[in-house]
Amino acid sequence: MAQKPLTGWMGRVLRIDLDKKTHSIHKPAPKIYRAWLGGRGLAGYYLQKKVTLAWDDPKMPLLMFTGPLTGTAAPSCGHLVIMTKSPLTDTIGDASVGGGLGTQLKRAGIDGIVITGSSDKLIGIEIVGEVITITSALSMKGMVTGPAYEKLKEKGSVAVIGPAAENGVLFANVMVDKYYAAGRGGLGAAFAAKNIKYITIKGEGEIPVCDPEGLQQAREDISRLVAASPVLSGEQGLAHYGSGAMYDLIHSRRMMPTDNFRKTYFEAAPMANAHHYQQRYQPHAAGCEGCEILCHRQMEAGTEGEAGFLPEYEAMAHFTALLGNFDLETVVKAGELCGELGMDPVSAAGSLACYSELSGERLSPPQILTLLEDMGNGRGLVKELGRGAYRYAFSQAKPEMSMSVKQLEIPPYDPRGAYGLALSYVTSTSGGDHLRAYALSHEILRKPVSTDRFSFSGKARIIKIAEDLHAVIDSLVACKWIFLAASLEEYAKAYSAVTGFETTAQDLMQAGERIYYHERLMNARNGFTAYDDDLPARFFEEAGSSSNNITIAPLSRDEFLAARAKYYQIRGLDGEGMPTEEKCLELGLKWKH
DSSP: OOOOOOSSSOSOEEEEETTTTEEEEEOOOHHHHHHHOSHHHHHHHHHGGGTTSOTTSTTSOEEEEOOTTTTSSSTTOOOEEEEEEOTTTSSEEEEEEOSSHHHHHHHTTOSEEEEESOOSSOEEEEEETTEEEEEEOGGGTTOOHHHHHHHHGGGSEEEEOOHHHHTTOTTBOEEETTTEEEOSSOHHHHHHHTTEEEEEEEOOOOOOOSOHHHHHHHHHHHHHHHHTOHHHHSTTSHHHHGGGGHHHHHHHTTOOOBTTTTBSOOTTGGGSSHHHHHHHHOOEEEOOTTOSSOOEEEEOTTSSSSSEEOOOHHHHHHTTGGGTOOOHHHHHHHHHHHHHHTBOHHHHHHHHHHHHHHHTOOOOHHHHHHHHHHHHTTOSGGGGGGGOHHHHHHHTTOGGGOOEETTEEOOSSOGGGOHHHHHHHHHOTTSSOGGGTOTHHHHTSOOSSOOOTTOOTTHHHHHHHHHHHHHHHHHHTOOSGGGGTSOHHHHHHHHHHHHSOOOOHHHHHHHHHHHHHHHHHHHHHTTOOGGGSOOOTHHHHSOOOOOSSOOOOOOOHHHHHHHHHHHHHHHTBOTTSOBOHHHHHHHTOOSOO
16 A cells, blocks of 8 residues: 655655765655654654764764744744754753744755764855755854855855854854844854854745645634734734733743842833833834744844844843843843854853852943953953853852753743742753743743642643643744644644644644653763752742742742652653653653663
8 A cells, every 4th residue: 555645744854974075865754753743853863872972072963853834834833943962051952943944944855954974174054955065164254143144145044153153152052044043052052063154945845735724724723813812912912022021021020030040120120121122122023934923023224233133031131130231222232242143142141140140240231242242252261151151150169159950041030930930940851941841821921821830739740741742842843932822732733734644632742742751861861860950059048039919939949859759750750850661661762772
């Protein structure tokens, strides 16, 4: 009986060997696609056999994967996942990034790219349909990302690193189509380790869909939910203010990290919120290909600088409250510097805040910008900050001053103000990342229902389910924001229509559980245990900034450990947070390699 042709997936994975300067096409079996979906799941499948190598070993694969919904009419599904072993944390390192890269890769007839080896000189990789060219990029050495994009944009969608990656910054980004960052964990440093300056992709092929009418119906259902969502489409929502809409909300909940997390309330916050950026810069909405939300805010040239995106919430908060700065222009310039140099703003600001506390020096706006420039360009003593807050604090014999989990700096949501968030930081397979489970959706945004943010009760199961959901989202590959309105029920219909495999939300969640457990398994092979699933001592020993109505107390160590133990039980791990043979067999995972 003839096997039906794949739809949604292109059925082809491009392998590039930089040592041999060759490339080839691998065709995964359909069962691999169904088990791992795409994006984060499929990238993890290709990472597993090499995961114990050093992150800069030439044999360590650099992976770029689309999902079955990428480039189709499914709303907000233009993303692509980049994955490798994180240079900053040694955990799984991945990012879902917008722009046009994922769609162009699918139109080139490719689901993903596996790059191994290392070039002996700086190169670019150019993909035009089935033609792959490896070319010298020596003339672009040290070039910042904006001019690099302008130089390359005629070649298609562009992924490029900046000077930070070339100078060894371990939290260096990959910038896609000028404005979109594959951030967190140092993916740019992984590009630099292979001597890749850029990758361009241009495709013109069609992406096959099994049931276009069914996909259109799913699209309409999702679009109605987005339009009806106050969080996304309301006057104060993301479609109006971008992610900066979170600024006032987090401030009012007294969980905005201030002065390196010593406080949770920033007095100048009312003068540094999204409304003030909107008034001052008059931006317009922008977003990824196929986006229903348009959550980015783009300035025009001449409004006090170059055309570009205004900072996201994370940069807005960490370059104000975390550093005790209230100058909006400094925040915008800091965001521009991070983009041009190619650095993660969360880790950059977290490293500066650690430096500020250790030195006892309040950083002025000019100092913030100078230190960022020096960090990204590898200049002077501040070059040490480019290795991350934890390594810097450890070098000063004060590792407890680094507000990080698994050496990944914590984003601007204080865990003392949301206990599910606290648990999700430590169970995250990538380190201190709020997007692995996004507990803020129910603890702060009340989606799908409100939960008590000052309680660990029930949070272990909620976080486990949310982790599985977000593993699915990152494998389809869809934007996380849209799931504040739509659910996996609607996206299961879209998936079924695209691929032709009748699939329920529960079926997808089982795949998500497999993907997440597999990441725990890979981290365990690199020596991560319950010891690493922990928060800095500050959160258990020091209170936040309380008010008459809100008490931000230190986290109870006993309650936290009990919740973590409950999570291990529900996730199918042993008492030390380690995977078990029994659970691996249940999920169809290889216990040993």
